[in-house]
Amino acid sequence: MFGGPWQRRTLLLIFAAYCVWSVRDLPIDYPRVWRGFGRAADMLARMWPPDFSRWQILGKGMLESIQMAIAASVAGALLCIPLALCAARNLAPTPLYLAARALIVVGRTFHEVIVAILFVKLFGFGAVAGMLTLAFSSAIFLAKMIAEDIENVRPGPVEAIRATGARFGQVVVFAIVPQVVVRALGVFIYRIDANLRHSTVIGIVGAGGIGQTLAASFTRYDYDFSAAILLCIAALVALGEWFSDWVRRRLR
Amino acid sequence: MSGVTPPAAATRERRTWQRRSRGAALRAWLAFAAAAFVTAWSVSALDIEWAFFADAHAQAADLLGRMWPPRWAYLPQIVKPLVETIHIATLGTAIAVVFSLPVAFLAARNTTANRTTWLVGRGILVVSRSVNTVIWGLVFVAVFGPGPVAGICAVAARSVGFLAKLVAEAIEEVQVGQVEAIAATGARTSQVWTMAILPQVLPVLVGTAVYRWDINVRESSVLGFVGAGGIGLYLYASINQFAWQQVTVILIATSVIVLASEALSAFVRSRIS
Numbered sequence: 457m458f459g460g461p462w463q464r465r466t467l468l469l470i471f472a473a474y475c476v477w478s479v480r481d482l483p484i485d486y487p488r489v490w491r492g493f494g495r496a497a498d499m500l501a502r503m504w505p506p507d508f509s510r511w512q513i514l515g516k517g518m519l520e521s522i523q524m525a526i527a528a529s530v531a532g533a534l535l536c537i538p539l540a541l542c543a544a545r546n547l548a549p550t551p552l553y554l555a556a557r558a559l560i561v562v563g564r565t566f567h568e569v570i571v572a573i574l575f576v577k578l579f580g581f582g583a584v585a586g587m588l589t590l591a592f593s594s595a596i597f598l599a600k601m602i603a604e605d606i607e608n609v610r611p612g613p614v615e616a617i618r619a620t621g622a623r624f625g626q627v628v629v630f631a632i633v634p635q636v637v638v639r640a641l642g643v644f645i646y647r648i649d650a651n652l653r654h655s656t657v658i659g660i661v662g663a664g665g666i667g668q669t670l671a672a673s674f675t676r677y678d679y680d681f682s683a684a685i686l687l688c689i690a691a692l693v694a695l696g697e698w699f700s701d702w703v704r705r706r707l708r
Numbered sequence: 709m710s711g712v713t714p715p716a717a718a719t720r721e722r723r724t725w726q727r728r729s730r731g732a733a734l735r736a737w738l739a740f741a742a743a744a745f746v747t748a749w750s751v752s753a754l755d756i757e758w759a760f761f762a763d764a765h766a767q768a769a770d771l772l773g774r775m776w777p778p779r780w781a782y783l784p785q786i787v788k789p790l791v792e793t794i795h796i797a798t799l800g801t802a803i804a805v806v807f808s809l810p811v812a813f814l815a816a817r818n819t820t821a822n823r824t825t826w827l828v829g830r831g832i833l834v835v836s837r838s839v840n841t842v843i844w845g846l847v848f849v850a851v852f853g854p855g856p857v858a859g860i861c862a863v864a865a866r867s868v869g870f871l872a873k874l875v876a877e878a879i880e881e882v883q884v885g886q887v888e889a890i891a892a893t894g895a896r897t898s899q900v901w902t903m904a905i906l907p908q909v910l911p912v913l914v915g916t917a918v919y920r921w922d923i924n925v926r927e928s929s930v931l932g933f934v935g936a937g938g939i940g941l942y943l944y945a946s947i948n949q950f951a952w953q954q955v956t957v958i959l960i961a962t963s964v965i966v967l968a969s970e971a972l973s974a975f976v977r978s979r980i981s
Binding site for chain 2: 471474475478479481482483484485488489492495496499519520522523524526527530561562565566567569570573574577578579580583584587653654656657660661667670671674677679686689690693694697
């Protein structure tokens with residue numbers, strides 16, 4: 457790991473120097489941060505006990521997040537198919553391959569929240585913008601994973617099907633799909649879980665779901681309600697992860 | 709001599725080959741139907757105004773038209789917030805590394821003191837991991853006020869669970885030989901941890917931390933949306949002012965630093981393993 461002990465010590469020293477520089481470089485309001493510790497205690501006190509009395513609003517937000525995640529996963533799965541085929545080097549002609557790869561590489565760098573705010577500007581506030589955001593991110597993620605699987609298929613079946621005089625579509629359906637479908641299902645299930653997690657946050661920019669409820673409660677200093685929402689989000693995310701692990705274990 | 713008995717195969721009814729048994733096929737269809745039903749329910753409940761989609765391509769073209777060409781004169785103004793974004797990711801990750809070790813030792817079955825401490829460790833993992841960085845940002849902005857400190861804390865809070873989970877798994881899979889050898893010399897528990905376990909999990913910790921760092925650069929790019937510092941603040945402001953040509957510059961710049969950090973992280977990780 458990075459050569460000898462001296463090299464390692466030098467690297468550590470450089471990193472420490474970077475940390476010092478970055479802390480001095482950042483515009484930090486120290487008195488305000490200092491007061492923050494008192495505020496944190498105050499906030500925790502006001503968060504307890506969590507207020508579940510407005511459970512209708514809470515339930516509605518949670519349900520919207522879940523629906524957004526499911527609809528987006530399916531839409532993303534449909535959208536990813538052409539993208540994945542284009543992004544597989546062994547199937548697509550080079551210009552198409554490069555274009556699809558560029559879309560995947562650049563698309564992945566944008567955080568869901570950035571995509572969400574652009575969709576909110578296009579489609580207005582609400583769950584539709586959120587759904588489209590997650591569908592877009594899912595399509596790119598799924599296409600990347602599936603394209604890699606397609607590139608790694610065994611060439612034997614592909615050549616065999618092609619030798620029978622099959623058209624491109626038939627090669628895909630009979631030689632490629634059977635080899636990648638199980639892994640693709642696993643990735644898809646994982647993506648549902650990821651979408652569930654992201655659906656709780658994109659509401660912060662107005663793209664629907666529980667995030668919108670949470671952001672609203674925070675701006676109103678309604679901390680006991682925020683605590684209830686945070687607990688529900690944590691439960692939902694933990695449940696989603698457990699579900700996705702369970703399904704993927706059964707797939708194997 | 710009674711009559712000739714027909715061969716066994718002929719008496720058996722002829723069966724065509726089937727991929728699945730009847731039960732498995734039924735189950736597969738049920739799973740498919742359930743998935744279709746859940747999807748239909750989700751889509752219908754979202755109240756999608758399909759008419760909106762009719763002119764979506766025109767809207768998108770309009771937006772892209774406003775975004776082009778990028779206003780490069782804006783670039784010098786966002787250099788500082790871009791650097792700030794990287795600072796937030798790096799410092800947040802560094803703090804997370806420090807806190808993740810004790811949490812990992814609590815959450816690993818073979819090093820935790822008892823069932824209660826294990827549950828505490830696992831609880832920290834679940835809470836840290838299940839709350840998104842941006843939501844942590846929202847919380848810490850309420851505590852420390854707007855600014856990079858809230859962002860650093862948010863990144864650290866989310867990363868602690870991520871790092872500690874993987875390190876705890878590494879601790880559970882540590883080679884017992886070295887642990888027993890150190891223990892046999894009469895070492896105290898703390899010495900066993902630092903001499904036998906830590907050296908074995910350190911590569912995992914460093915590798916995971918570097919991997920998490922490049923995720924964190926991407927996460928920090930939006931922390932400004934909730935006021936937690938970095939480039940997100942400028943992006944949010946530019947969008948709200950409809951300064952679309954500035955938005956393009958910010959998006960390109962963000963993309964570049966995220967890609968650069970991914971490349972750097974991949975390079976460092978390739979050197980570690």
